[in-house]
């Protein structure tokens with residue numbers, strides 16, 4: 001059976017949202033044109049790997065869940081690099097744009113599409129910059145690659161929200177033990193490995209490997225990444241969950257973000273990739 005790509009309007013409670021549904025064998029994925037955001041990935045029917053907030057919204061704001069794209073900066077805009085930083089949105093401008101379909105193709109073993117957007121109004125770059133997101137669904141895995149050929153000073157992150165059944169039982173392998181703790185504002189050189197969640201967890205790991213394992217109790221997700229210089233581990237904990245408007249109060253129990261990031265402001269073309277797959281059950 002060939003794989004397929006079908007346009008669809010709306011996904012979950014996000015009415016009227018223009019999306020594409022990709023299918024390949026038993027696997028399926030949904031990609032939104034708003035933000036070029038993967039919203040769902042099921043390697044087999046009913047086995048959802050990504051979390052989408054039941055209170056997520058779109059239009060004028062980023063969709064909370066799936067795989068948002070942070071670009072061309074990560075977190076709050078840096079005033080030493082970006083003019084008028086205070087008025088710029090957190091995590092950049094890619095996740096609140098409408099993107100266009102550039103190409104698609106289906107074979108028996110893959111459903112793939114590429115979306116693109118041209119940015120003409122970046123605060124630190126007057127020239128138009130084209131950004132592309134390639135999404136590739138196979139029977140075994142989902143890959144996303146964010147790329148730009150122009151050597152712009154930039155940061156980027158694939159800000160994946162993974163579904164969680166138990167925060168207490170989460171361990172993330174492969175991150176290394178050197179991180180910047182954004183909660184305590186301290187650098188930690190000898191963090192525990194594998195990483196586990198604290199009350200609020202917001203860390204930038206500076207020596208993350210190319211393969212991570214997000215182990216949630218008995219279930220695991222294998223994450224392969226390239227083009228990164230760091231990985232971010234984020235879970236808002238109880239107090240911040242309550243403060244966030246677009247998530248339920250207990251959202252911290254339902255997701256963890258493990259992000260593939262390029263944060264060094266390199267003036268170079270961008271090629272940032274993440275591939276996720278359900279870990280095979282051990283015999």
Ligand SMILES: O=P(O)(O)OC[C@H]1O[C@@H](O)[C@H](O)[C@@H](O)[C@@H]1O
Nearest residue numbers: 090091159182202203232234259
């Ligand atoms: O609410 P936003 O802008 O989507 O950001 C969510 C989180 O994203 C993470 O990547 C950051 O490390 C956190 O500091 C931030 O709170």
